[in-house]
Amino acid sequence: MSAPTIHLATFTELQDTAGADFVAELVDTFLEEAPGLLAELRRALAAGQAPAFERAAHSLKSNANTFGATTLGALARSLELGSLAAAGDGQALDAVADEYRRAAAALQELRHG
Amino acid sequence: MAESGARLLVVDDNKVNRLLLARNVELLGHRTERADNGRVALEMLRAGAYDLLLLDIAMPEMDGFQVLEQLTADPALRDLPVIVTSALEGLTNVVRCIELGAEDYLLKPVNPVLLKARVNASLEKKRLRDQQKALVRRFATSAVAQDLEQSGFALGGRYVQATVMFSDIRGFTALVESQAPDETIELLNAYYALMFDAISGHAGVVNQIIGDGLMAIFGAPLPVPEPALAAVRAALDMIELIELFNVERAAAGKPPIHIGIGIASGEVVAGYTGTQQRATYTCIGDTVNLAARLEAHTKVAGQTILIDGDTHAALGGRCATEALGAEVFKGKAAAVPVFAVAVPR
Numbered sequence: 001m002s003a004p005t006i007h008l009a010t011f012t013e014l015q016d017t018a019g020a021d022f023v024a025e026l027v028d029t030f031l032e033e034a035p036g037l038l039a040e041l042r043r044a045l046a047a048g049q050a051p052a053f054e055r056a057a058h059s060l061k062s063n064a065n066t067f068g069a070t071t072l073g074a075l076a077r078s079l080e081l082g083s084l085a086a087a088g089d090g091q092a093l094d095a096v097a098d099e100y101r102r103a104a105a106a107l108q109e110l111r112h113g
Numbered sequence: 114m115a116e117s118g119a120r121l122l123v124v125d126d127n128k129v130n131r132l133l134l135a136r137n138v139e140l141l142g143h144r145t146e147r148a149d150n151g152r153v154a155l156e157m158l159r160a161g162a163y164d165l166l167l168l169d170i171a172m173p174e175m176d177g178f179q180v181l182e183q184l185t186a187d188p189a190l191r192d193l194p195v196i197v198t199s200a201l202e203g204l205t206n207v208v209r210c211i212e213l214g215a216e217d218y219l220l221k222p223v224n225p226v227l228l229k230a231r232v233n234a235s236l237e238k239k240r241l242r243d244q245q246k247a248l249v250r251r252f253a254t255s256a257v258a259q260d261l262e263q264s265g266f267a268l269g270g271r272y273v274q275a276t277v278m279f280s281d282i283r284g285f286t287a288l289v290e291s292q293a294p295d296e297t298i299e300l301l302n303a304y305y306a307l308m309f310d311a312i313s314g315h316a317g318v319v320n321q322i323i324g325d326g327l328m329a330i331f332g333a334p335l336p337v338p339e340p341a342l343a344a345v346r347a348a349l350d351m352i353e354l355i356e357l358f359n360v361e362r363a364a365a366g367k368p369p370i371h372i373g374i375g376i377a378s379g380e381v382v383a384g385y386t387g388t389q390q391r392a393t394y395t396c397i398g399d400t401v402n403l404a405a406r407l408e409a410h411t412k413v414a415g416q417t418i419l420i421d422g423d424t425h426a427a428l429g430g431r432c433a434t435e436a437l438g439a440e441v442f443k444g445k446a447a448a449v450p451v452f453a454v455a456v457p458r
Contacts, residue, residue: 017225018136018137021275022136025132026129029132033127033128034130054250055173058200059126059127060202062130062221063129063130065200066130066222
């Protein structure tokens with residue numbers, strides 16, 4: 001994985017258009033909401049609920065791309081489009097969770113910068 | 114627009130998206146309220162007046178597609194502009210939204226510059242639409258204006274299937290010269306009162322009066338189940354009323370009047386034309402020209418009511434007619450079949 005965790009130009013542009021203070025709050029909101037989306041992915045996978053699974057993946061993709069978390073966005077997208085089958089035994093969910101941790105750490109840094 | 118500030122509703126189940134969209138719109142100088150699913154959004158829309166809706170598609174409880182369907186079915190909300198903002202990929206989703214009446218589909222993450230352009234364009238459209246509605250209210254009775262809005266009539270120009278009628282008084286110029294001016298005005302007023310009764314009795318709308326001639330439309334602006342049949346029946350009523358009017362005139366020692374009527378059916382361009390102070394609903398197109406030619410042709414053919422092939426076909430034998438063969442009219446490349454409607458004596 002040579003792709004950056006956060007695409008800096010995207011994040012900076014977001015700060016420029018929406019305001020750095022607002023983006024700091026928006027990052028906080030994302031960090032509050034995302035764990036719920038990851039949990040929803042696991043729950044929907046266990047329950048075999050494809051629509052709920054796709055919706056959670058869809059939300060995660062959309063948010064990740066908003067902040068320039070392109071790798072996370074791409075992983076979430078493959079789950080959205082591939083639905084339950086794309087989750088495998090859950091390894092794909094582990095990969096998404098790992099990438100989320102990396103993205104979250106990077107966003108925390110940028111948020112304070 | 115920015116200084117007055119429009120009122121927008123932002124609907125998204127995802128909090129990050131909701132906050133960011135609202136922020137971008139507020140930076141444009143507008144006010145926003147937020148809803149986190151379609152059901153809540155519809156309740157808010159029905160309770161208050163909004164200028165624009167920013168709508169997500171993938172939502173629990175009620176998704177964006179369902180919201181669009183409900184808006185289309187609600188006369189009070191049908192004209193509310195909607196911009197869909199979604200991260201759903203695939204052209205079919207875009208097409209579905211547009212078909213359900215959305216103004217536009219913006220893929221998330223939404224580019225703020227694009228959002229600004231779309232929001233401004235939609236608000237401008239809404240402003241024009243509101244202006245047109247006010248215009249209709251000024252020139253139509255409130256019942257008609259309401260009907261127009263409820264029937265979903267597009268206030269700008271559009272193509273409609275309609276039947277057009279032209280009618281005038283035979284030998285009117287000679288009549289005018291033989292009588293006093295006040296008598297002519299009195300005659301015209303009595304004549305128009307009768308013709309309006311006959312036409313509106315069959316759901317037609319008189320949209321032009323020129324001297325002794327008039328133009329009426331059936332099927333627009335209000336839809337009529339069978340415009341061709343309605344027009345022909347109105348024409349027969351007009352003839353009958355003229356006969357009765359002539360009995361009155363004869364008793365007063367005045368000469369009878371006779372009218373000619375031309376009717377054609379087909380596609381017309383319909384819409385309001387004019388200025389803010391004076392506007393009229395009008396129809397333009399081949400069908401209108403043909404109806405006028407048929408009316409003029411009644412003199413040549415020695416008939417009272419002439420109709421075109423499309424009107425004749427739509428009658429389906431429910432009125433007695435006589436085929437007069439095909440006729441070549443000015444402005445028409447091909448010969449047009451002409452039928453005379455039998456007038457009971």
